[in-house]
Amino acid sequence: MLDCYDIIVIGGGAAATSAVLTAKNRGKSIAVITNGEETSSLFKAERITNYPGLPPMSGSEMTVLFRRQIEENADVVIRGRALNVLPMDESFGVAVGNDFYQCRSLIIAAGITREKLYPGESEYLGRGVSYCATCDGMLYRGKTVAVIGNGHEAEEDAAFLESIGCRVIRLRENGRYEIKGGVKANCVLFRGEEFAVDGVFIIKDTVSVTRLVPGLSYENGGIVTERDMSTSVPGVFAAGDCTGKPYQLAKAVGEGNIAALSACDYLSRVSALA
Numbered sequence: 001m002l003d004c005y006d007i008i009v010i011g012g013g014a015a016a017t018s019a020v021l022t023a024k025n026r027g028k029s030i031a032v033i034t035n036g037e038e039t040s041s042l043f044k045a046e047r048i049t050n051y052p053g054l055p056p057m058s059g060s061e062m063t064v065l066f067r068r069q070i071e072e073n074a075d076v077v078i079r080g081r082a083l084n085v086l087p088m089d090e091s092f093g094v095a096v097g098n099d100f101y102q103c104r105s106l107i108i109a110a111g112i113t114r115e116k117l118y119p120g121e122s123e124y125l126g127r128g129v130s131y132c133a134t135c136d137g138m139l140y141r142g143k144t145v146a147v148i149g150n151g152h153e154a155e156e157d158a159a160f161l162e163s164i165g166c167r168v169i170r171l172r173e174n175g176r177y178e179i180k181g182g183v184k185a186n187c188v189l190f191r192g193e194e195f196a197v198d199g200v201f202i203i204k205d206t207v208s209v210t211r212l213v214p215g216l217s218y219e220n221g222g223i224v225t226e227r228d229m230s231t232s233v234p235g236v237f238a239a240g241d242c243t244g245k246p247y248q249l250a251k252a253v254g255e256g257n258i259a260a261l262s263a264c265d266y267l268s269r270v271s272a273l274a
């Protein structure tokens, strides 16, 4: 039987940290699903001088502080990329690679998730294009696959695919690829050069929030939220850069706090009705 957490937080930046601290104070069980700290916007900031209570410091230093607080306060921290959210009767399932986690409410604190789709990516998804080597790798044993991605996860997946007997072509994510084929994808095209493949694994750092949760309203570059950070999907809250401008640390932290308080209220209401 799967553990069902009170709250799953997707993201590991400022908004997520704030949400975790507040939910923990309210006695909730919390799982955090997050990519590595280097993927946070904050990590790239040279010097933060407008955050109350802390002396000026680099974004990477501050990211380390936030991550430590998440580790110390969440019940579990799952390092990986949340691929999709499945709303169930009174809970949500979140897929991370081959694993599945369950919660009663969800906070999306995924930062800015600009996702450029390659031509052919959507068309061949499930027909030769996959986002998950652990899930689909075995289908390509003894065959040739391309792994498109830059990060640690892409390298891990490429190594995994080799270990199960795939021939792997590694392609960095920032190229201009086109995925072509017939019934199934069979070729990656790059600046006139064709790579013949049986499958294509696309391993990006993020999954666009527009694809993460079915039914989530999205407008002007952000998830649509009410003042209590609730979204168009009951039980799902959002905080930080993923709700839109301004992209600022203090705003992300404030929204994370409100999202956690609202998730706690939601859980009380749902429990009262049960």
Ligand SMILES: Cc1cc2nc3c(=O)[nH]c(=O)nc-3n(C[C@H](O)[C@H](O)[C@H](O)COP(=O)(O)OP(=O)(O)OC[C@H]3O[C@@H](n4cnc5c(N)ncnc54)[C@H](O)[C@@H]3O)c2cc1C
Residues within 6 Å of the ligand: 010, 011, 012, 013, 014, 015, 016, 033, 034, 035, 036, 037, 039, 040, 041, 042, 043, 044, 045, 046, 047, 048, 049, 050, 080, 081, 082, 083, 109, 110, 111, 112, 113, 205, 206, 207, 239, 240, 241, 242, 246, 247, 248, 249, 250, 252
């Ligand atoms: C160069 C630069 C300088 C900046 N300077 C300042 C400044 O001086 N002052 C200021 O106030 N703000 C500054 N900002 C903005 C600030 O960094 C952001 O507003 C803040 O980091 C937003 O926090 P967040 O938690 O919403 O998102 P993030 O910090 O981006 O964290 C989101 C995390 O969620 C992870 N994630 C996303 N999707 C998934 C998924 N599907 N599964 C698992 N994990 C996922 C991401 O990989 C990332 O680690 C700066 C930003 C940049 C880029």
